[in-house]
Structures are given as structure tokens and as C-alpha cells.
Amino acid sequence: MRIHSISSIAALLAALALPAQADNYRVPGNTIVNEECGSCHMVFPPQMLHADSWRAMMSDLPNHFGSDASLDEQRRIAITDFLVAHSGGRKTGVTRDAKGKPLLRISETTRFIKKHREISPAVWKRASIKSAANCSACHTRAAAGDYDDDSIRIPK
Amino acid sequence: MRHLLIIATLLLATSAQAETPRDFLTRFEKEAGATSSAERGARFFNSKHGDEWSCASCHTEQPTHTGRHAKTNKAIKPLAPAVNAERFTDTARVDKWFRRNCNDTLNRACSAQEKADVIAWLLTLK
Known part of the structure; x- marks a missing residue:
């Protein structure tokens, strides 16, 4: 009896823990x-891109998606190390473009595209959303690393 | 005498750590070899310089207000020192943001005169 209850508690805990873990993109404090x-x-979760992507991005900060984000060398290296240490592996899906270059936008990864396939182009353009980079517009708990379906509220 | 020395040391130590917007105004005026003009600063801040963005595109035409990053929509704290005491108090930050933002809006570095003018204007805002 005791064994049975312990194993069912363990099973219940595992079932509760799994979905949370699958969508846990908490950014370690830095x-x-x-x-x-x-x-x-x-601060985008480092888990959402492959280490190669972060390295490529951090080696061209003066041309950061159309803006100059240049940094002193000490900080540039510290941030690169952080991003690489917490970068995602297979979860990001395809990590390179057709020419073999590392993808730089999280929104270009297969995982992101698959997860957002039901969102029409018109929704992305709403003033309240504006950009695929604006995670918190719909993922109300994105700042805490929670991208779970339960916390999604798509604004008008 | 000893007290005076201690006070003098403390004063030196604080001035080395924290700077004031006035310090930056003085520095850039000195570098430019000319006095600043708040009026010219206002014009510079609110004009486009051949590129897509002016300073006001992100900082708004009234930098006593909270701005918005023109691309990401992220809130930007007010730039005017009267409402945001953190502004223009750290050399590394001031130099970093002038370097980046001048490059984004003008495709070149800002001159010391332009920086002095903008700070002079920001200091008039209440």
C-alpha cells in the first residue's frame, strides 16, 4: 500500500512537472x-537560440538588426559567454539558414514557426504587438520565462 | 587642518565617481571650443539627418516623457535630467549611447558641438 501511494505521488509529480519544464525559458539573472x-x-531567453547563433550575433553588434549596439570588449565577451552557456540545443530546431549561416532571429527557428503557425500576419502587425520580438505582448508571463499556452492573451 | 584634508579627499572621490549633466556640458563645450546653444540642440534633436530616425523617434519630442524604442516598442526612461536623475551621470554610458545613437540617426559620430547643444537643451526642460 505504502509503495503504491509513493509511486502514484511520484507519477503525479512527474505529470505536473513535465509540461512546466517543456515551456520553461527563465533567464538566469545577470x-x-x-x-x-x-x-x-x-532579454530574450538564451535557450531559444543555438550557441552558434549567439556567437554570430555577438560578433557583429555594430550591425544589430539595423541598430548600432556596439559594446566594450569586456562586456561583449561576458555576454557572449552567458548566452552560449545557457543556449538551447535541439529544442531550437533548425539553427542554420539554407546557405549554412547561423539563424540570428528566434522567430526564424523551426520551433518558433511551428508554435506560431496559427497566428495570421495581420495579428503580428497590430499596434499592440508590432513585432515578433515583442514576446510579452501576448505571452503575459514571458518576463518570468513562462511561455505556456495558459498565459497567452492575444491583444486586440 | 586634518578635517579639511579629509573633506577635500571625500570631495575628490565623489567627483571622480559621479558626474553631473553640467560636467558633460562643460566637457563637450571645451572639446568644441565654443559655447552651446539650447535652441540649436532642440532643432538637432527633433530633425532627421538623412536617415529614418531622429533622436525624437525614440525619446519623443518632449524628453521629459517616457520614450519608446522605435523598433521594439520597449519603454525608454525620460532623457531630461530634471525628471530622471540618472541621466548624464556616467561617462562610459554617455559615450556609449552617443556613439550608438549618433551612428543610428546620422550614420556618423556626433560632433562635440552637437552633443553640447543637445545637453544644453535637455537641461532647459523641466
Whole structure:
């Protein structure tokens, strides 16, 4: 009896833990990352891109998606190390484009595209959303790393 | 005498750490070899310079207000020192943001005169 109840509790815990884990993109706290990345956009979870993508991005900061995000060398290396250490592996899906270059946008990864296939182009263009980079517009708990379906509210 | 020395040391230590917007105004005026003009700063801030963005595109035409990043929509704290005491108090930050933002809006570095003018204008905002 005791064995039975322990195993059912374990099974229940595992069932509860799994879905949460699958969508857990909590960004580990890092003052430099929060200050430098976070001054222009939300701090994107490093888990959402492959290490090669982060390295490629961090080696061309003066041309960062059309903006100059140049940094002193010390901070650039510290941030690169952080992103690479927490980068995603197979979860990101395809990590390179057709020419073999690392993908730089999270929204170009197969995982992202698959997960957002039901969102029409008109929705992305809404003033309340504006950009695929604006995760928090719909993922109300994105700042806490929670991209679970339950916390999605698509604004009008 | 000893007290005076301690006070002098403390004063030196604080001035080395924290700078004021006035310090930057003085520095850029000195580099430019000319006085600043708040009026010219206002014009510069609100005009486009051949590129897609002006300073006001993100910082708004009234930088006493919260701005929005023109691309990401992220909130940008007010730029005017009167409403945001953190502005223009750190050399590394001031130099970093002038470097990046001038490059984004003008495709070149800003001159010391342009920086002095903009700070002079921001200091008039209440």
C-alpha cells in the first residue's frame, strides 16, 4: 500500500512537472545582460537560440538588426559567454539558414514557426504587438520565462 | 587642518565617481571650443539627418516623457535630467549611447558641438 501511494505521488509529480519544464525559458539573472540587452528590448531567453547563433550575433553588434549596439570588449565577451552557456540545443530546431549561416532571429527557428503557425500576419502587425520580438505582448508571463499556452492573451 | 584634508579627499572621490549633466556640458563645450546653444540642440534633436530616425523617434519630442524604442516598442526612461536623475551621470554610458545613437540617426559620430547643444537643451526642460 505504502509503495503504491509513493509511486502514484511520484507519477503525479512527474505529470505536473513535465509540461512546466517543456515551456520553461527563465533567464538566469545577470546584471550586465539585463542592462545591455534589456535597455532596447526584452532579454530574450538564451535557450531559444543555438550557441552558434549567439556567437554570430555577438560578433557583429555594430550591425544589430539595423541598430548600432556596439559594446566594450569586456562586456561583449561576458555576454557572449552567458548566452552560449545557457543556449538551447535541439529544442531550437533548425539553427542554420539554407546557405549554412547561423539563424540570428528566434522567430526564424523551426520551433518558433511551428508554435506560431496559427497566428495570421495581420495579428503580428497590430499596434499592440508590432513585432515578433515583442514576446510579452501576448505571452503575459514571458518576463518570468513562462511561455505556456495558459498565459497567452492575444491583444486586440 | 586634518578635517579639511579629509573633506577635500571625500570631495575628490565623489567627483571622480559621479558626474553631473553640467560636467558633460562643460566637457563637450571645451572639446568644441565654443559655447552651446539650447535652441540649436532642440532643432538637432527633433530633425532627421538623412536617415529614418531622429533622436525624437525614440525619446519623443518632449524628453521629459517616457520614450519608446522605435523598433521594439520597449519603454525608454525620460532623457531630461530634471525628471530622471540618472541621466548624464556616467561617462562610459554617455559615450556609449552617443556613439550608438549618433551612428543610428546620422550614420556618423556626433560632433562635440552637437552633443553640447543637445545637453544644453535637455537641461532647459523641466
